Amino acid sequence: MAERDDKEILNDFENPSLSNAAFNEIINKYKVRLYWHIRKLVINHNDADDLLQNTFIKAWKGLSSFQKESKLYTWLYRIATNECLTFLHQKKKRLFINVDDVNIDLESDAYFDGNKAQLKLQQAIQTLPVKQKLVFNMRYFDEMPYEEMSKILGTSESALKASYHFAIKKIEEFLKHD
Amino acid sequence: MIEENLNKELFNKNNPFKIPEGYFEDFNSNLFHKIENESEIVKVTFWHSWKYKVAVAASIAVLAVFSFSVYQFNYKQNLINKNIAVVIDNNTETELSFFDENHIIDEIATSDIEQKIEGNDIIDFLVNENIDENAIAEAY
Numbered sequence: 001m002a003e004r005d006d007k008e009i010l011n012d013f014e015n016p017s018l019s020n021a022a023f024n025e026i027i028n029k030y031k032v033r034l035y036w037h038i039r040k041l042v043i044n045h046n047d048a049d050d051l052l053q054n055t056f057i058k059a060w061k062g063l064s065s066f067q068k069e070s071k072l073y074t075w076l077y078r079i080a081t082n083e084c085l086t087f088l089h090q091k092k093k094r095l096f097i098n099v100d101d102v103n104i105d106l107e108s109d110a111y112f113d114g115n116k117a118q119l120k121l122q123q124a125i126q127t128l129p130v131k132q133k134l135v136f137n138m139r140y141f142d143e144m145p146y147e148e149m150s151k152i153l154g155t156s157e158s159a160l161k162a163s164y165h166f167a168i169k170k171i172e173e174f175l176k177h178d
Numbered sequence: 179m180i181e182e183n184l185n186k187e188l189f190n191k192n193n194p195f196k197i198p199e200g201y202f203e204d205f206n207s208n209l210f211h212k213i214e215n216e217s218e219i220v221k222v223t224f225w226h227s228w229k230y231k232v233a234v235a236a237s238i239a240v241l242a243v244f245s246f247s248v249y250q251f252n253y254k255q256n257l258i259n260k261n262i263a264v265v266i267d268n269n270t271e272t273e274l275s276f277f278d279e280n281h282i283i284d285e286i287a288t289s290d291i292e293q294k295i296e297g298n299d300i301i302d303f304l305v306n307e308n309i310d311e312n313a314i315a316e317a318y
Contacts, residue, residue: 027209045198057212057216
């Protein structure tokens with residue numbers, strides 16, 4: 001079945017008898033993309049699962065007041081990103097470590113199946129400050145245009161370009177010395 | 179450039195992460211289950227919400243104001259009672275101080291106290307005090 005336009009789905013959501021079905025459609029449409037966006041930031045599957053569920057729960061609660069002028073996808077992406085940033089900051093406080101020093105042991109992760117090069121790249125990404133990591137993932141893996149990233153992150157396109165540039169440089173440095 | 183390398187053979191963009199089998203298939207039902215549970219939890223935890231806290235705070239405030247009013251009322255009442263007692267005491271003292279000492283002596287001298295003293299009592303008193311009977315007889 002072809003995916004329906006967001007506006008059509010949102011119109012259905014306003015009808016109480018169709019809201020559950022409409023929301024189910026929204027989940028089906030965006031869950032995979034949002035999951036991978038979250039997963040690449042927090043790495044652990046269980047954390048990503050919790051955060052994805054929280055993202056959709058917040059969307060469910062806030063969808064009735066959602067401004068239709070905005071893109072649904074951008075709005076959901078923003079919720080997911082904020083959930084991740086909050087989670088990473090809480091983790092930092094809980095573990096008494098810097099949020100950018102959260103070192104994830106990918107080698108022992110049952111849900112990591114990358115080769116050596118991919119492992120190295122992921123380790124390099126983990127050394128980045130959390131916002132650079134976010135920009136790098138969105139640009140490099142999701143190939144998102146800067147204009148859309150700017151709407152989601154509320155940052156100017158030039159600042160995002162600079163952030164991506166610094167992220168690339170740092171990854172390069174990491175790979176040179178490792 | 180590293181970006182070129184990243185896009186080439188060394189760092190392909192294939193996803194190195196895995197997910198548990200059937201994860202996305204079960205996701206929707208798990209999520210709706212969680213949403214339903216959360217609605218129930220919200221109902222249960224209503225009494226722990228800010229409304230409940232405000233209600234408790236208001237009750238405590240009302241209780242405090244009421245207790246303070248009762249305390250104030252009792253305090254004032256005690257103060258009034260004490261003042262009345264002081265006035266009564268003062269009145270008694272006034273009555274006693276009203277009599278002159280000479281008046282009291284005259285009153286005792288002219289009263290019938292002497293008549294109530296028996297003859298034997300006088301003899302017992304004299305014996306106890308070791309007073310000479312002849313000296314008394316001479317005096318009279």
